[in-house]
Amino acid sequence: MTTTAPQARPPLLSFDEALERLLAQARPVDGTEEVPTLASLGRVLAEDVRSAINVPPMDNTQMDGYALRVADLGGSVGKALPISQRIPAGKVGEALQAGTVARIFTGAAIPPGADAVVMQESVRLEGDRAVIDHLPAPGEWIRRAGFDIAAEDVILRAGERITPQAAGLAASVGRATLPVHRRLRVACFFTGDELTMPGEPLRPGAIYNSNRYVLAGLLQAAGCEIRDLGIVPDDLESTREALREAATDTDLILTSGGVSVGEEDHVKPAVEAEGRLALWQIAMKPGKPFAFGEVRRRSGGSAWFLGLPGNPVASFVTFLMMVRPFLSRLEGLSAVMPRSIPMRADFDWPKPDRRREFLRASINPAGGLDLFPNQNSAVLTSTVRSDGLIDQPASQVIRRGDIVRFLPFSELIG
Numbered sequence: 001m002t003t004t005a006p007q008a009r010p011p012l013l014s015f016d017e018a019l020e021r022l023l024a025q026a027r028p029v030d031g032t033e034e035v036p037t038l039a040s041l042g043r044v045l046a047e048d049v050r051s052a053i054n055v056p057p058m059d060n061t062q063m064d065g066y067a068l069r070v071a072d073l074g075g076s077v078g079k080a081l082p083i084s085q086r087i088p089a090g091k092v093g094e095a096l097q098a099g100t101v102a103r104i105f106t107g108a109a110i111p112p113g114a115d116a117v118v119m120q121e122s123v124r125l126e127g128d129r130a131v132i133d134h135l136p137a138p139g140e141w142i143r144r145a146g147f148d149i150a151a152e153d154v155i156l157r158a159g160e161r162i163t164p165q166a167a168g169l170a171a172s173v174g175r176a177t178l179p180v181h182r183r184l185r186v187a188c189f190f191t192g193d194e195l196t197m198p199g200e201p202l203r204p205g206a207i208y209n210s211n212r213y214v215l216a217g218l219l220q221a222a223g224c225e226i227r228d229l230g231i232v233p234d235d236l237e238s239t240r241e242a243l244r245e246a247a248t249d250t251d252l253i254l255t256s257g258g259v260s261v262g263e264e265d266h267v268k269p270a271v272e273a274e275g276r277l278a279l280w281q282i283a284m285k286p287g288k289p290f291a292f293g294e295v296r297r298r299s300g301g302s303a304w305f306l307g308l309p310g311n312p313v314a315s316f317v318t319f320l321m322m323v324r325p326f327l328s329r330l331e332g333l334s335a336v337m338p339r340s341i342p343m344r345a346d347f348d349w350p351k352p353d354r355r356r357e358f359l360r361a362s363i364n365p366a367g368g369l370d371l372f373p374n375q376n377s378a379v380l381t382s383t384v385r386s387d388g389l390i391d392q393p394a395s396q397v398i399r400r401g402d403i404v405r406f407l408p409f410s411e412l413i414g
Helices: 017-025 164-172 210-221 237-245 267-274 312-330
Strands: 033-038 066-070 079-087 101-104 116-119 123-126 131-133 154-156 177-181 185-191 223-233 252-256 275-281 289-296 304-308 339-344 354-363 369-371 390-391 403-408
Touching: 017 312, 066 079, 066 131, 066 369, 101 131, 131 210, 154 164, 185 210, 185 237, 210 223, 210 252, 210 312, 223 237, 223 403, 237 252, 237 267, 237 289, 252 312, 267 275, 267 304, 275 304, 304 312, 312 390, 339 354
Parallel strands: 079 101, 185 223, 185 252, 252 304
Antiparallel strands: 033 177, 066 101, 066 116, 079 131, 123 131, 275 289, 289 304, 339 403, 354 369, 354 390, 390 403
16 A cells, blocks of 8 residues: 655745735736826826926015015115015016015015015015115025926826825926826625625624725725625635636736635635636735736636635735735836834734734834734734734844834825
8 A cells, every 4th residue: 555645835935025926927007098187196197297387487485575676775774665566476566666675475476676575574664665674685585486396397207106295296387187097907706605794694603704895995095996796605616707707807806715725715726717826825924825816808818816815814914015016016106115114112022923924013102112912813903903014024023122114004005
């Protein structure tokens, strides 16, 4: 009688290697559109944006005050000069008469001939004359044309995400519309006969489907167009049909659960039947099982496939650290990795894991980090009561007072 030795499991991929492999596959999707600048928030620019004008377009005053020729003061203070005109913002004054001043208001164009502005607090009025109690330097309180932006400057780069301030910058040069990459189209579904939707009775052995809400919300925050196919029965044919439906006119399919190798884990064989699949075991905690591949479309081509673990925190963290950068690369973003902040740990972590850990933590009033007390991958409460993740190298202890890499949720979501 002969026996067959069990097949050795492949070694775990490091987190960095897995992410590098994933991003190496991603290319920005085809398709751009011109959108109103007011509706561009969160979109990714498809082209550089240049200014057609100087900003400001003319020399203007930074202060309410009086525009004058410095030479007319004769190098001394206390001189009274007649007020020859009044220039509010939005109006263009006349050339300044020699030996006079112009009453001027913040943002108004400097009249020809004037070379400085004296703020109103340094001026006394005597009838229709202004007594100047401050000797200005030439150019004082004047913003020159092009002080902020010169005509033909690139003000926003292709591959940048449009923030409120970026939209304002585009508006400041008169851009009513902006060229952006189209939104990503993502289909998602969730496997598991134990899953029940909120609002339905919770039968014995069942759990409510929290992952649907978390992942759909994360996709929405990422600006994706979502096709939510709901819960798919735990059988091979239903899973294959869901994949075929999900691949129709989408860029990516996202699932949670069913990517292990158990008898009831049907996602792996279904994706292999409908396309190709690489099942990775990643040295990250929480996380580890991660599926990456493609599903053929009936019309030709294929949609990317990403399969996340079923545990809610593992699914959440894997999305933030793996899926979100992949989505960012697909939508044309140049910088896809979140920025970390060095912060002080106000706790001890004496028993580190052999895998790279992403620990849930919150910022305390002293400016340090407190660790959420239960780091189990099923404790979804930890994602709500924490402010972000500590990116902790494998097998490395944390001692109170150590500086760690902190990833705020504000950097990871949206």
